[in-house]
Amino acid sequence: MQKSLHINPDKCTGCLQCEMACSYEHHGSFNPSKSRIKVFDFHDAGRKVPYTCTQCAEAWCLQACPVDAIKLDLVTGAKVVMETVCVGCKVCTIACPFGTVNYVQDTGKVQKCDLCGGDPACATACPTGAITYIDADWTGLERMQQWAGKLDNQASA
Amino acid sequence: MAWAGKVLRVNLTAGTCASEPLNMQWARDYIGQRGLATKYFVEEVDAKVDPLSPDNKIIWATGPLTGTMASTGGRYSVITKGALTGAIACSNSGGYWGAELKMAGWDMIIFEGKSAKPVYLVIENDKAELLDAAFIWGKSVWETEPAIKAKHQEPQMRVSSIGRAGETGCLYAAVVNDLHRAAGRSGVGTVMGSKNLKAIAVRGTKGVGNIRDFKAFMAATTAAKKVLHDNAVTGQGLPMYGTQVLMNVINTMGALPTRNHRDVQFDGAKDISAEAMHEPRKTDGKKNLVTNQACFGCTIACGRISKIDETHFTVQNRPQYWGASGGLEYEAAWALGAANGVNDLEALTFANFICNEHGMDPISFGATVGAVMELYDMGVLTKEQLGIDARYGSAEALAYFAELTCKGEGFGKEIAQGSKRLTAKYGHPDLSMSVKGQEFPAYDSRGIQGMGLAYATSNRGACHLRGYTVASEVLGIPVKTDPLVTEGKAGLVKAFQDATAVFDSAGVCVFTTFAWTLADLQPQLAAACSDEFTMDELGKIGERVWNMEREFNNRAGFTHKDDNLPKRLTTEPAKTGPAKGLVNGLDKMLPEYYQLRGWDPQGRPTKETKARLGL
Ligand code: SF4
Numbered sequence: 001m002q003k004s005l006h007i008n009p010d011k012c013t014g015c016l017q018c019e020m021a022c023s024y025e026h027h028g029s030f031n032p033s034k035s036r037i038k039v040f041d042f043h044d045a046g047r048k049v050p051y052t053c054t055q056c057a058e059a060w061c062l063q064a065c066p067v068d069a070i071k072l073d074l075v076t077g078a079k080v081v082m083e084t085v086c087v088g089c090k091v092c093t094i095a096c097p098f099g100t101v102n103y104v105q106d107t108g109k110v111q112k113c114d115l116c117g118g119d120p121a122c123a124t125a126c127p128t129g130a131i132t133y134i135d136a137d138w139t140g141l142e143r144m145q146q147w148a149g150k151l152d153n154q155a156s157a
Numbered sequence: 158m159a160w161a162g163k164v165l166r167v168n169l170t171a172g173t174c175a176s177e178p179l180n181m182q183w184a185r186d187y188i189g190q191r192g193l194a195t196k197y198f199v200e201e202v203d204a205k206v207d208p209l210s211p212d213n214k215i216i217w218a219t220g221p222l223t224g225t226m227a228s229t230g231g232r233y234s235v236i237t238k239g240a241l242t243g244a245i246a247c248s249n250s251g252g253y254w255g256a257e258l259k260m261a262g263w264d265m266i267i268f269e270g271k272s273a274k275p276v277y278l279v280i281e282n283d284k285a286e287l288l289d290a291a292f293i294w295g296k297s298v299w300e301t302e303p304a305i306k307a308k309h310q311e312p313q314m315r316v317s318s319i320g321r322a323g324e325t326g327c328l329y330a331a332v333v334n335d336l337h338r339a340a341g342r343s344g345v346g347t348v349m350g351s352k353n354l355k356a357i358a359v360r361g362t363k364g365v366g367n368i369r370d371f372k373a374f375m376a377a378t379t380a381a382k383k384v385l386h387d388n389a390v391t392g393q394g395l396p397m398y399g400t401q402v403l404m405n406v407i408n409t410m411g412a413l414p415t416r417n418h419r420d421v422q423f424d425g426a427k428d429i430s431a432e433a434m435h436e437p438r439k440t441d442g443k444k445n446l447v448t449n450q451a452c453f454g455c456t457i458a459c460g461r462i463s464k465i466d467e468t469h470f471t472v473q474n475r476p477q478y479w480g481a482s483g484g485l486e487y488e489a490a491w492a493l494g495a496a497n498g499v500n501d502l503e504a505l506t507f508a509n510f511i512c513n514e515h516g517m518d519p520i521s522f523g524a525t526v527g528a529v530m531e532l533y534d535m536g537v538l539t540k541e542q543l544g545i546d547a548r549y550g551s552a553e554a555l556a557y558f559a560e561l562t563c564k565g566e567g568f569g570k571e572i573a574q575g576s577k578r579l580t581a582k583y584g585h586p587d588l589s590m591s592v593k594g595q596e597f598p599a600y601d602s603r604g605i606q607g608m609g610l611a612y613a614t615s616n617r618g619a620c621h622l623r624g625y626t627v628a629s630e631v632l633g634i635p636v637k638t639d640p641l642v643t644e645g646k647a648g649l650v651k652a653f654q655d656a657t658a659v660f661d662s663a664g665v666c667v668f669t670t671f672a673w674t675l676a677d678l679q680p681q682l683a684a685a686c687s688d689e690f691t692m693d694e695l696g697k698i699g700e701r702v703w704n705m706e707r708e709f710n711n712r713a714g715f716t717h718k719d720d721n722l723p724k725r726l727t728t729e730p731a732k733t734g735p736a737k738g739l740v741n742g743l744d745k746m747l748p749e750y751y752q753l754r755g756w757d758p759q760g761r762p763t764k765e766t767k768a769r770l771g772l
């Protein structure tokens with residue numbers, strides 16, 4: 001079974017535990033500036049929205065890379081950057097429609113979410129359930145269920 | 158370890174920034190943040206210094222757990238000699254700023270001297286420089302933060318700044334970061350303003366990596382997060398209702414100071430409670446509360462995010478106040494509401510927005526307005542003087558005073574001096590509901606006896622965050638004690654004061670203590686820093702910090718006579734509720750407290766006590 005990161009911004013409090021977990025996993029320090037998942041603050045609306053790579057089936061980044069540095073992990077479905085191959089040309093950052101491949105000045109390479117090899121640290125760290133790692137076929141299940149519940153209420157009203 | 162190991166020293170007179178190594182011996186003796194920065198402060202500053210003179214210093218300090226995955230590990234404190242009190246001041250704030258400073262590689266920043274013209278400090282990792290603040294001086298916090306980010310083209314920058322209140326000399330001006338998190342009390346923002354220092358903008362991309370034993374740290378922080386999650390207060394009450402969960406509880410037990418402490422119960426409490434914030438408004442069908450939010454690293458998320466009804470008189474045709482922003486927490490809701498008899502939730506939210514926007518402590522502001530309304534009620538102050546009909550319960554007067562006070566205009570200039578100076582000026586010093594010049598927070602010590610002692614002996618003046626016996630006397634944490642009796646409270650207050658000093662020094666939020674004891678914090682600190690941080694050692698450090706602060710205050714000229722409460726609380730019995738007929742029994746608790754502390758009858762730590770604590 002393939003799994004996906006599933007994000008529900010309504011539950012997010014902006015604690016950044018996910019960003020710290022991600023940066024620790026990949027860089028060995030608590031460092032949100034190096035995180036591959038980013039929590040955006042829409043202050044006036046009172047919303048915090050986590051955002052990261054959704055691992056497109058037909059990945060633009062992977063297609064665009066001139067040196068084939070982005071590889072498909074057959075087990076997790078993640079599109080993974082091979083640091084040793086990446087030449088830091090940033091073409092993938094242009095190709096990705098969502099902006100979730102990012103250049104890292106310190107290393108001169110790009111980085112993106114790799115699903116931590118199948119056990120994403122952000123989902124483990126998130127205290128609110130805003131990030132979960134679930135069966136890829138059912139990423140909308142929770143929302144469907146909510147709406148289904150409303151239908152049921154109306155019927156019995 | 159877990160400390161960055163570096164202190165930034167900024168001389169505002171000379172305009173210089175210099176890096177120096179952190180004193181690691183002091184770090185082991187005082188941990189960080191409150192304890193460690195206070196150690197630096199008392200070593201470097203003459204206790205008799207005028208708080209607003211260039212010789213006073215002011216320190217922004219993180220703790221070793223700041224910027225780590227420890228829950229609530231995002232705190233910083235501002236330490237100085239308080240403008241409002243003349244006592245040691247240490248105000249703590251959450252949000253994201255503290256973690257950003259740590260990520261930039263600094264444990265603390267010490268400011269000395271005074272700049273000739275307004276400046277702000279910019280830190281980008283190791284680089285720090287003072288820049289001309291002409292473009293933001295005179296601006297609010299809400300204008301300053303985006304202006305700095307735009308100027309440096311760095312939207313990720315975090316800013317800690319003062320608004321108009323800190324510039325105009327309001328004695329309880331706050332330091333605000335991330336638009337609505339504040340180091341609120343004792344006038345730390347006033348000291349910042351007196352130095353012509355407008356803001357500190359930080360971008361840190363180095364991260365925090367030097368954890369002593371990473372595996373043990375992750376195990377300890379994960380276990381401690383579970384404790385928070387499983388606890389009814391930190392797992393459900395605070396995320397759902399915020400600290401406002403207390404409004405109806407405290408009112409019912411007859412400990413909600415009302416109309417400048419004339420009463421102990423407020424009939425409008427339900428209108429300004431957590432529950433009211435969840436109710437759709439009659440006017441527009443929307444709720445005051447939009448959502449809860451967290452500070453950096455916090456798995457509790459008590460923060461309130463609110464929107465004001467756009468048709469409310471306070472914000473009509475003022476769209477800058479229509480967006481979501483920091484809403485009411487309990488102390489602010491009480492000070493702006495019950496203390497003045499105002500039960501208009503939207504007006505309270507507006508006054509709270511103004512306090513955030515312009516950097517002003519809502520507790521001291523609201524409580525001072527309570528005193529003004531009492532003087533008005535007595536006919537001592539008139540409508541002509543005040544510019545408005547200031548009867549108890551007037552939401553119009555509250556909103557009007559909020560805007561005047563933070564800008565230092567009209568009668569607001571006098572409200573900005575705090576209740577002690579204001580009531581003295583008009584001949585009624587007994588009507589200032591304060592200790593050491595700082596106004597009480599939201600618990601009446603006639604109905605919660607231990608809090609009387611906690612207020613009287615708090616090192617920064619009346620305060621709930623120095624020894625929160627409410628936890629025990631009201632909520633039964635860690636054990637339930639009877640709020641109406643004085644027996645056993647001396648020991649209780651001491652235990653809370655010492656433990657709190659450790660939490661405030663570690664880099665975590667004191668609200669964790671609804672669920673955590675020192676035994677939950679200890680493994681996190683030990684794994685992050687040093688195995689010298691045993692339970693015994695931490696207990697001793699808490700006591701050491703408390704006595705160090707006390708000694709500074711004694712040197713500053715405070716004596717046992719200042720460990721006192723306003724006459725009203727010790728002579729006018731509570732009129733209603735479970736505490737009806739009671740006054741606070743401070744005189745029964747204080748001698749025992751001195752004894753337990755190892756102080757002489759004048760409230761001075763004895764030689765033996767100092768030797769035992771290594772002072
Ligand atoms: S850990 Fe969860 S709640 Fe916290 S910021 Fe990330 S997504 Fe939001």
Ligand code: SF4
Pocket residue numbers: 229251252450451452453455456457458459460666667668669
């Ligand atoms: S409990 Fe509240 S104040 Fe404390 S860190 Fe969490 S959100 Fe911030």
